[in-house]
Amino acid sequence: MQAAELQTLRQQIAWRKRYDIWFGILGLLATMVGVLTLVALFVDLIMDGYGRLSWQFLTSFPSRRASEAGILSAWVGTALVMLVTAAAAIPLGVAAAVYLEEYAPRNWITDIIEINVTNLAGVPSIIYGLLALGLFVYLLDFGQSILSAGLTLALLILPVIIVATREALRAIPIGIREAAYALGASKWQVVSHHLLPYSSGGILTGIIIGMARAIGETAPVITIGALTFIAFLPPLPFTTDPATGATVGPFEWLFAPFTVLPIQMFNWVSRPQAAFLENAAATGIVIIIATLAMNGIAIWLRYRIRKTIKW
Amino acid sequence: MAHDMNMPTHPVVGPLKAETSGFHFYYGDHHALRNIDMPVGDKKVTAIIGPSGCGKSTLLRSFNRMHDLYPGNRYEGEIRLYPDNVNIIERGVDPIEVRMRIGMVFQKPNPFPKSIFENVAYGLRVRGEKRRSVIEEKVEEALRGAALWDEVKDRLDSLATNLSGGQQQRLCIARALAADPELLLFDEPTSALDPIATAGIEELIGQIKHRVTILIVTHNMQQAARVSDFTAFMYMGELVEFSPTEELFVKPKKQQTEDYITGRFG
Amino acid sequence: MAHDMNMPTHPVVGPLKAETSGFHFYYGDHHALRNIDMPVGDKKVTAIIGPSGCGKSTLLRSFNRMHDLYPGNRYEGEIRLYPDNVNIIERGVDPIEVRMRIGMVFQKPNPFPKSIFENVAYGLRVRGEKRRSVIEEKVEEALRGAALWDEVKDRLDSLATNLSGGQQQRLCIARALAADPELLLFDEPTSALDPIATAGIEELIGQIKHRVTILIVTHNMQQAARVSDFTAFMYMGELVEFSPTEELFVKPKKQQTEDYITGRFG
Amino acid sequence: MEKHLSSQFDEELNRISTQVLEMGGVVESQLRSVIRGLYQHDHGAIQQVLELEERVNRLEIEIDREITSVMSRRQPTARDLRLLVGVSRVIVNLERAGDEAARVARLTQEFIEAGAPRALPIDDLVNAAKMAADSIRATLDAFARLDVSAALKVIEEDDRLDVMYEGFVRKLITYMMEDPRMITPCLSLLFLAKAVERVGDHAKNIAEAAVYVAMGKDIRHASPQERESALK
Amino acid sequence: MEKHLSSQFDEELNRISTQVLEMGGVVESQLRSVIRGLYQHDHGAIQQVLELEERVNRLEIEIDREITSVMSRRQPTARDLRLLVGVSRVIVNLERAGDEAARVARLTQEFIEAGAPRALPIDDLVNAAKMAADSIRATLDAFARLDVSAALKVIEEDDRLDVMYEGFVRKLITYMMEDPRMITPCLSLLFLAKAVERVGDHAKNIAEAAVYVAMGKDIRHASPQERESALK
């Protein structure tokens, strides 16, 4: 190559490389928008609510006195609602995904189901609230119970679980299925021996991400008419009710009144006394930490399972 | 062992393990195989070669009704399995039963992401075998049969996916062998392997052919030449020529075959 | 065309386009290439063969500093490019400049999901060429050079990914050719292709070698035998033997080479 | 012949074929020179034969090397493989034929130097030599065109040559018996005739190789009936 | 020899080698029988030689088929390819040697039937035949062991045989001149000697093939000096 040509070539490379630097800076800035917002939010919440974060806060019921108020009923409520959500959404979502991915014939019924699922994922959460109000609270008469809320949030995260499960199933190479079939396995054997175990990582991640989203949901729970003041916990199964002396049934807690963290927070936010704002911030911190923990678990699971399962 | 009385004898091939006649296959509207008549000699290696898309895999996969897994596929004609003398593509025949007797090894090694032991034991588990001792015995036998025992006997519990490509493919062969198949189908079993691993698999095919009938599809003509007793050449969904391998490679009967194997295809 | 005055002449190979000397490569702590001295004859095809993992691709990819894309890799020694007589792995040398002069074709055809035209034009666009007429001319020339023009001239605007595998790989060659490379690297260019497409690519290599120096890595010894003028045999990160191809395949100098090419490797 | 996907392979096979034909041409011209030398006592012609022997040897080695090279690099099968195997048989025979031609030349020289009695039945020999040279040409033609029936004709022709040779030997014996002084020249002629007969044999072998290439049937050592049935 | 990854390939090569040695053994035993027949006028031995010819021919065709088959199926290179090429050269020469043995047998029979005059110098011939048979054995040995120096010895030996042959021919001429009645038997002996000499040539060719297989050098048509330099 001639020296002159080389010279122009080099100039032109130097020019092109400048974009790399500019874009690198731009990218970093863009990333920082998100990161800084989060940091700002979190720091703000911590500054407001740090003082209230204590054991007492976690183990007390709500109160008109901000400094005595706590979130016991709220986090227990959230935990129980999540339990119902998980119990309803996981089997349903996984089964639906398995059906769509492995069983469904390619016909219009399947198409409808498919489009439905994608569409459900985009339906605003408030609409689920409206649905739940009509369906669970009134039609099925579950009332404003843990069951209603759990089922509502289950519907909300159902598409998330279905989509995640389908993706996890799709990531399993066709060769694995064919290998199992070729050994004489039946369809259900293929599903239960192989597909579900191998996709468990993806499924779990999907479940956790869905649940993390559900924890922070306010709107649908508000719509079904959440309670706000609850100064007792749902009855433990098989204990004796102090008031009636009767033994508590195993599922009684499902129909118990409850509140959840975001509602508690929302309620406190709109109280006139500034002290309640601290409580709200502290509740916000608890919610964020819960989602953080769940995301952490999801990441860890993804990593663990990615290490053992490769094709 | 004298061959079963119910095995018909073919003039060129000898006792038959299976045979297609007037066999057609359709992917929906696409007529992928046309009127295939092919014998499969008992305890022989039969290779299927031909240009890409000629229907090799389609034919092979018809033997264990793999096409049943996908909608819209249609078989026509006969694939008889001997000594039963049953047309295995008939409606009344259970594809699962067919697959229990006809094993398959795939192009890409596809061990399950389970332990080596569980991989080989899987065929037995599917059959409902629960006795640990029986399973252990069969697993060892199959791994020995696949020339893998010595390499893995000390780590039967480690993940199969950590084996090298060649070992994985031998594991897949062991997995198929453990189920005592009468016919073993190979679909380009070495195309994902390097030459040394390939040589290992070919060597293994040479060893197991005394026990089981083998049908192998390969892109690699030389591989067909190396491992098979009989070779079928397919083109555009038809069986152009079926001959003893040596004859096909030195003195093919059909011009199309000759053109293909000498690299004159247009 | 008489060769450039700055091209040294090698006793076996003749005028050199490039040459490695005392070349080492490290993937982090893993010493993948050891002390490689290999000449690359100008306008010749040099093939690199050897067992899986011996470092063929690593060596090839060192020629256009592909390893710079991943962290932790380290070069040592020299890869001289002639007639410039620069050590292209030196710090001061810009990898982008190197890559603009040394093209590469990969194992799996990797056309960009753009139109056929845009694929071939990519190298020019990257260089900032804007004149439509210049680009069109170059694209046609490159497509002709890659023996693809007649097949695609009527659908230059259709997606490259809709081409067949063999056409895609020829498109990738055209894409590389359009950038007027002095040296073209092929890393197992046909291992994803069927035999007929493979033959097409080999044929093409035979045609373009009059214009550009070629370095090709292949798993397939016969391919090396078929397409190359010189063959290097590598083993465990070292260059065991470098000879004219015919000599290497009929009468190799080293026992290791002989064992490998005759299938005696253990 | 249809083309290979690899034009280089085609080129290589073409080059080999051309070289074989060249070698055949050289051998044939040796034979023609020998005939001229014998008939016209042409020293120059004889000299030429001996010189050409070198070239034939070189061609044999070169073609053989190319065959090996193609085999190692191209994995020929079917007709390509048969062609290469056939060519390697052809060149062995051509080289031998060339050898015989050289031998004839040397003997002719001796014979002439020894006084070459005019009385001896040299015409028969010349005719035989012509026949042998024609056979070589015919067989190479058959090989080049893979013309089985032409090749079979060459094989049958060889029988005629053998019969001529037998007759010629008997004739010579009577000459020798009649006049013991004739023994040495007659022996020369005898060896000459033997060499010519061998050329015929080589032509026949080449024809057999042509049949092998064309049909994949090895008809060496086969009786005429076996041949017939093999080629059906 | 180290083993291939493919044991079947090993088996195939082994089978070919065994067959070559078997063929060599048959040819050698033909030669030994011929010697016995010549020396002891043993009709049975001569008959045996003729019968064995069939077998040699069959072996040639069979081995050739196997070589082609291996070539078409295994893409041999380097030493494997050279071995197959070498073997194909060896069997051609063995078959020729077998042919010569048969020829000798036939001539011996004629010779004996014609009355076999005791006066003729048959011992020289027998010695030469023994030498030729030894050469065949030695050359096959060298080939089997790929022993280059043993092969070179065989090549040199052939020169001695050629010298013996020349001397024998001269001797026979004097016999014929002395007594014209001896012409026919002498001619028989002459052809016999010629055949024996040819066997030596074939042994030499086989030795050259051995050198080729072992070292990849084609030393055919090379002068002794050229040989030396090639093998350095």
Added chain:
Amino acid sequence: NLVKVDGSSTVFPITEAVAEDFQKATQGKIKVTVGISGTGGGFKKFCRGETDISNASRPILEQEMKACAEAGIKFIELPVAYDALTVIIHPKNTWAGELTVADLKKMYEPAAQGKVNNWNQIRSTFPNAPLKLAGAGADSGTFDYFTEAIVGKAKSSRGDYQATEDDNVTIQYVSRDVNAIGYLGLAYYLENKDKVKAVAIKKDDKSPAVLPSLETVNKGTYQPLSRPIFIYVSTKAAERPEVKQFVEYYLRNAAKLSKEVGYVDLPAKAYELALDNFRKGKVGTAFGGHAEVGVSVEELLKREMKH
């Protein structure tokens, strides 16, 4: 042993405080839940028999009464405290310390929409500055009451003002803008006196300007922006001892607790009357199914009830 209360968010803090103390007093034997679904949502549940007590920041409406009647639910209306709507302005706002109802009407009436955008359109003495209005969300009891009291007709309002359900937000809004004005519950003003300033309200030009405070409301001088807030008890539920116990506890402690959470207690007499009404099971509403402004609580409690 579960008392279910739901309804207005305005009443919630009082009921919450009562429930808290009540549960402590009964050592958790009786459980009380308090929800927020708005006065309307509360009545819906109440009239379906799902709740025992409904918090309400406005009297029950005709439509709701019909629903209750259809379900056979009878109710006892019990005022529990006053909420005073406070009109607030920025502390630096020097001109609007006192406003008449007519002034406010000029600002908020529907006819003002898009037209009245400047302070000097209210009174020519006011500065030429943009008028920035804030207020309650259109579906709150606060909104209904404010429009009724100021414009004269419930829900009759201009639409282009900053509406929010959250009074803290109104505080924020007004505290940031010198030209802003808004209205909200008294409690919010009392908590944020440092950020906003209350406007003294004159009923008409002649009346004195009254600043909102516990006293002025309790005495009934802060008019017309004081309103009573209620609980409605289902008669069926009232038969249950725990409900009865709770309601009585409520009425006994409402004075103290409503002050504590920022509302204005009713005159002591009113609580007695209410308790009396409750014990007598005096069902129905003192309102005709629509809002009314400026009636005293005592008067209300004595009225003939309408069902």
Added chain:
Amino acid sequence: MAEASTRLHINRQRQARERLIEGILFLAASSAVAVTVAIVVILLYEAAGFFQHVSIVEFLTNTQWTPMFENPQYGILPLVTGTLVTAGVALLVAVPTGVVVAIYLSEFAPAAVRETIKPFLELLEGVPTVVYGYFALLFVTPLLQRLMPDLPGFNMLGPGIVIGIMIIPYVSSVSEDAMRAVPMHLREGSYAMGATRFQTATRVVFPSAISGVLAAFILGISRAIGETMVVAVAAGQQPNFTWDPREPAATITAYIVQVAMGDLPHGSIAYQSIFAAGLVLVLMTLVFNIIGHLLRRKFREAY
């Protein structure tokens, strides 16, 4: 081998079991349809009451939405524009930023940076949306007011921006997944031509991942449209027919929560109006999802 031929016959028991399982799974899959049907039925049922009083023409053409006022007006357009404008602002923030972040993380950032920042960004999704509402109202809007002194305290710009920030992780993580799914050999193909990082990222990786990026946009749009609490808190709950993001407005979702938490008597037309509004919202997301579906099909990855 007498049993040989019977061995191939269909195993009824197994077949029955398989059928049963398939049936159960089918029911589970149908639940998705059931949910949709339930949503539509409930919305339609409640909205039917609404449409008995309000003509669809008015609903779709009137530019005023004041169901709770004395003279109620039922024109959905102000809510629709409010929804679209906030979503639009959100997308204007989220799409470029998300894509730049995705490109940066997938192509520029060192692995360590990527692996730390990604989960961090994903946390943005985990923050309760109420918090974002107050963040928009109390932090972003005042900040904007410094730049635009005339900006009202409630406006669509602030919440739009915050929703945008909130959905950055949606856009960036889905886009980044799509970009990372672009096989390395395509990138190598580009680098081998002498392209720079920027050129490779923008000319090869981005176009190759376009279908995934579009999917991310659609996800983001659905999410932005459906976001409730942020706008409910910070945009002002005042239906306002305007395309100007600086003005306050209500969105459909904000209206629904507002009413759901409010004092309206149930069964009133105003109350039923939230179902009519919900129906519109569902239709809007449906339209976007279908567009997304079509776009994805059109640009399906083909590397």
